[in-house]
Amino acid sequence: MFAPGPVTVRPPATSANLGPGFDAFGLALELRDEVTVEVIPAGLEVTVEGEGAGSVPLDDTHLVVRSLREAFDRLGVQPPGLRVHCVNRIPHGRGLGSSSAAICAGVMGARAVVADGELRMDAYGALDLATELEGHPDNVAPCLVGGFTTAWMDADGQVDVLRSEPDESVSAIVFVPSTPLSTHVARGLLPKEVPHADAAFNAGRAGLLALALTSAQLDPERRRELLYAGTADRLHQDYRAPAMEPSAALIGRLRAAGHPAVVSGAGPSVLAFGVAGAAALRASEYARSGNPAVGTPFVAAVLPVAARGVVVDGVRAGQRDR
Ligand SMILES: Nc1ncnc2c1ncn2[C@@H]1O[C@H](COP(=O)(O)OP(=O)(O)OP(=O)(O)O)[C@@H](O)[C@H]1O
Numbered sequence: 145m146f147a148p149g150p151v152t153v154r155p156p157a158t159s160a161n162l163g164p165g166f167d168a169f170g171l172a173l174e175l176r177d178e179v180t181v182e183v184i185p186a187g188l189e190v191t192v193e194g195e196g197a198g199s200v201p202l203d204d205t206h207l208v209v210r211s212l213r214e215a216f217d218r219l220g221v222q223p224p225g226l227r228v229h230c231v232n233r234i235p236h237g238r239g240l241g242s243s244s245a246a247i248c249a250g251v252m253g254a255r256a257v258v259a260d261g262e263l264r265m266d267a268y269g270a271l272d273l274a275t276e277l278e279g280h281p282d283n284v285a286p287c288l289v290g291g292f293t294t295a296w297m298d299a300d301g302q303v304d305v306l307r308s309e310p311d312e313s314v315s316a317i318v319f320v321p322s323t324p325l326s327t328h329v330a331r332g333l334l335p336k337e338v339p340h341a342d343a344a345f346n347a348g349r350a351g352l353l354a355l356a357l358t359s360a361q362l363d364p365e366r367r368r369e370l371l372y373a374g375t376a377d378r379l380h381q382d383y384r385a386p387a388m389e390p391s392a393a394l395i396g397r398l399r400a401a402g403h404p405a406v407v408s409g410a411g412p413s414v415l416a417f418g419v420a421g422a423a424a425l426r427a428s429e430y431a432r433s434g435n436p437a438v439g440t441p442f443v444a445a446v447l448p449v450a451a452r453g454v455v456v457d458g459v460r461a462g463q464r465d466r
């Protein structure tokens with residue numbers, strides 16, 4: 145019933161919203177956690193290296209373990225014992241999808257260690273469960289399938305996703321501050337209602353952003369201009385700015401220079417799109433100073449778009465990626 149050896153799953157970081165696509169758009173980024181799951185005769189052994197080591201719990205409340213347990217419930221099997229080893233590279237609470245990566249690692253890890261897991265839970269089942277655990281689909285969707293995704297729920301609450309490939313000239317530059325902000329807190333800053341004009345504004349910009357990211361054969365400068373216009377948002381970033389002033393200031397500086405910059409997910413990281421062949425963004429100039437008024441520096445990194453979602457390396461060669 146269970147795989148005879150360990151299975152390693154590697155979920156990518158993700159950036160949600162991308163400006164106007166609140167709770168819908170997401171982008172998978174090539175920065176991966178690594179979670180190894182093994183069924184053992186009894187007990188629970190959890191070890192963590194990297195991000196969160198020493199602070200995340202090592203019991204059943206660990207997010208990967210919780211997600212594994214929920215997935216085993218859906219799969220209709222419970223392992224006698226579990227060994228889970230996490231090598232974490234995605235920073236926690238920074239808007240780069242760490243919680244979705246943990247959830248998708250658990251869901252896909254459980255599916256991989258059950259011999260007929262893919263029959264018991266199809267791709268929609270995995271997306272459904274991961275969305276339920278995360279609370280919204282915009283990070284788990286690209287984490288599972290890679291690329292640039294639009295995720296939505298139908299009237300029955302069924303989640304679906306459309307995946308597309310950003311043009312290869314597009315890259316993501318992330319600016320990560322040293323202090324976290326929980327998604328829960330950031331969601332609490334949003335109003336219950338927004339003006340109709342702001343909703344209409346975002347709908348137009350979201351449509352534009354999808355085209356600016358994916359249309360082939362755009363002149364690089366034109367693509368940058370379209371990405372700039374297409375990353376404008378009125379539904380969440382301003383409301384959340386008081387909780388991430390250095391990030392808001394950095395976005396202001398980047399946009400004043402014509403760079404398409406947004407809050408990554410619920411923040412406080414900042415994501416700016418670069419376009420090969422268009423005016424370059426010298427990340428170190430912006431990262432070094434942060435917001436002079438507040439003095440918080442950012443760590444900047446260029447992250448390629450991840451074409452693949454969670455990669456599963458397992459014992460059943462032939463059915464798994466190695
Ligand atoms: N690999 C992990 N192992 C265990 N717990 C994790 C892991 N990754 C994230 N978490 C939990 O999730 C919390 C961060 O989730 P949160 O949704 O606030 O931020 P995020 O997912 O990094 O950002 P965003 O959702 O905006 O992209 C951590 O503080 C931790 O409790």
Ligand SMILES: N[C@@H](CCO)C(=O)O
Pocket residue numbers: 160161166167168280282283327330331380409410
């Ligand atoms: N759409 C989510 C992404 C963060 O998980 C938010 O902005 O709250």
